[in-house]
Amino acid sequence: MLMADQQSKIIIDTDGGIDDAMALLYASHYTDVLALTLVFGNSDIDNVCSNVIHIQNAFRNKKKPKIYKGCHAPMFKNGCIGNIGEEVHGSDGLNDVFERIENVDDYIADLHAVNALVKYANEFPGEITLILIGPATNAALAHRLEESFSSKLKQVIFLGCSVYSRGQEYNLGTEFNVLNDAEAASIVLGEFQCPVAIVPYETCLKRQIPNDDYMESFAKNNTHSKFATKLFTSEIGLYSQQFRDKLPLDACDVLAIAAALFPDLITSFSEHAIYIETEGRCRGVSLVDWFDDKLSTPKIKIINDLDNEKYIQSFKAIFE
Numbered sequence: 221m222l223m224a225d226q227q228s229k230i231i232i233d234t235d236g237g238i239d240d241a242m243a244l245l246y247a248s249h250y251t252d253v254l255a256l257t258l259v260f261g262n263s264d265i266d267n268v269c270s271n272v273i274h275i276q277n278a279f280r281n282k283k284k285p286k287i288y289k290g291c292h293a294p295m296f297k298n299g300c301i302g303n304i305g306e307e308v309h310g311s312d313g314l315n316d317v318f319e320r321i322e323n324v325d326d327y328i329a330d331l332h333a334v335n336a337l338v339k340y341a342n343e344f345p346g347e348i349t350l351i352l353i354g355p356a357t358n359a360a361l362a363h364r365l366e367e368s369f370s371s372k373l374k375q376v377i378f379l380g381c382s383v384y385s386r387g388q389e390y391n392l393g394t395e396f397n398v399l400n401d402a403e404a405a406s407i408v409l410g411e412f413q414c415p416v417a418i419v420p421y422e423t424c425l426k427r428q429i430p431n432d433d434y435m436e437s438f439a440k441n442n443t444h445s446k447f448a449t450k451l452f453t454s455e456i457g458l459y460s461q462q463f464r465d466k467l468p469l470d471a472c473d474v475l476a477i478a479a480a481l482f483p484d485l486i487t488s489f490s491e492h493a494i495y496i497e498t499e500g501r502c503r504g505v506s507l508v509d510w511f512d513d514k515l516s517t518p519k520i521k522i523i524n525d526l527d528n529e530k531y532i533q534s535f536k537a538i539f540e
Contacts, residue, residue, distance in 0.1 A: 222534050224250040224481040228349035228374055231340060232477070233290070233333070235261025235354030236268035237309040238451055238459045241275045243353055243473035245444050249538040250481055253285040254348070255340060257333035261354040261400055262305040263313030265292040269328060270321040271314045278447040289324075290333030291357040294401035297503075307390075308458040315454035337362040341372040351480045352378045352408070353473040355397050360404035363411060370412035379476035380405055381494065381506035383420040383522055394504035395421045398496060402504045406496040410517040417521035418494075419476045420506075426525060427475055428468035433532055435466075437539035445539045471535070478531055479523050485531055488524040493517045 230253045234240045240262065247253055256276070258268045269289055276284055310316040321327070331339065337358060340348055350373055352359055359376065362369045370376070378397075385393035398405040409416060438449045452463040462469060478485055493515035495507040508522070509515040 222250075222482050222485075222530065226251065229254045229340075229344050229347045230480070231255045231257060231337070231348055231350050233257045233259055233350065233352045233354060233356075233358050234268075234272065234473075235259050235263070235313075236271035236275070237262030237305065237313045238315060238457070239471055239473040240353055241271070241314065241451060242448065242471055243477045244272070244275050245278065245447070246474050246535065246538050247477045247481065248279040248281040249444075252281065252283045255286045255288060255336060257288045257290050257336060257358050259290045259333070259354045259358050260292050261397065262309045263311075265289065266324070267312045267320065269324040270318070271312065273321050273324065273327045274314065274318045278443055280443055286336075287328045288331055288333040288336040289328050291361065294355065295357055295360060295403045297403075310454065310457045315451055315457045315460060317450050317454050333358045334361045334365060338366045338369055341369050345372040346374055348373050349480055350376045351476060352376065352380070352397070353476050355400040356380065356404040356408045357401045360401070360407040363407055370414050373412075373414040375415040375417065376408065376412060377476055377480040378405075378408060378416065378418045379472055381418050381420045382422065383494075383506055383508050384422055385505055386422055388421060391504070393502065395506070398506060399504035402496050402498045406498055409494045409496060409520055412518070415521065416518070417479070417489075417523055419472070419479055419523050421472070423523055423525060424470065424472040424475055427528060427531060429471050429474075429532060429535055430468055431466045433536055434469045437536050440539045442539065448539070474535060475526065475531070478534060479526060482534065485526045485534075486523055487527050490522050490524060491519040492522065494520050
């Protein structure tokens with residue numbers, strides 16, 4: 221049986237889409253999450269707030285983390301061009317299967333997510349694992365707000381980068397979270413004073429959830445399974461299309477949570493500095509110093525692979 225890292229206090233920074241929903245269910249199954257900080261990305265920040273409340277209501281873990289509303293836009297420039305989030309996650313970020321919660325302030329803490337990150341870092345120095353599964357805007361601004369912020373974290377796990385510039389279907393050589401706020405990603409990877417690890421898109425492609433495994437899991441009769449089935453049987457969005465076509469589940473956010481909670485699952489990694497381009501046609505491209513002789517910024521742990529069998533079993537277990 222896998223045992224989650226209980227030495228860390230977990231904060232998850234999320235943009236509240238469908239893969240985030242699976243990741244949050246996964247995290248809540250294995251550990252008590254200290255806080256959820258919300259950021260734009262898969263949808264606008266108001267939709268993200270509503271979505272995360274719906275997701276949290278599906279937690280079987282009775283200990284609910286506090287929710288903090290964060291940044292509604294990138295630090296300096298527009299993020300992705302067009303309605304990429306809508307094409308993948310529906311117009312509201314959760315395939316339009318839930319009614320939008322209008323009175324979100326009744327469920328969300330008064331403190332802004334950036335200030336909350338600084339508060340928790342000061343309250344629990346050296347104990348917090350910050351998992352970024354959306355654009356890195358909140359974390360970067362926390363670093364700008366208080367220079368010592370990152371030095372007080374235990375570690376950061378960032379779902380981001382395309383280390384071989386493979387890119388995704390809707391961009392050239394970049395990855396969604398980095399493209400949405402390249403400056404923020406550059407700050408986290410270039411300036412943070414704690415260990416930083418990334419789960420790049422290329423690793424996610426290696427470790428998708430086979431169709432038979434997630435179909436079997438979603439068919440169970442419990443809260444998590446019913447919630448997942450509702451999301452994936454919508455008539456819109458990329459994830460529902462994968463479900464109907466019986467394709468593997470592209471669960472990148474879950475993989476990042478698994479790497480953070482179960483470091484023993486990691487079977488291959490390398491450590492190199494990474495430069496994020498913030499200008500021009502190649503904005504958002506991740507350039508890795510594979511020879512360790514061109515960049516002076518901190519080395520980043522690049523998680524190349526996880527134990528596939530144990531990872532899939534850990535995913536299926538949250539639906540038992």
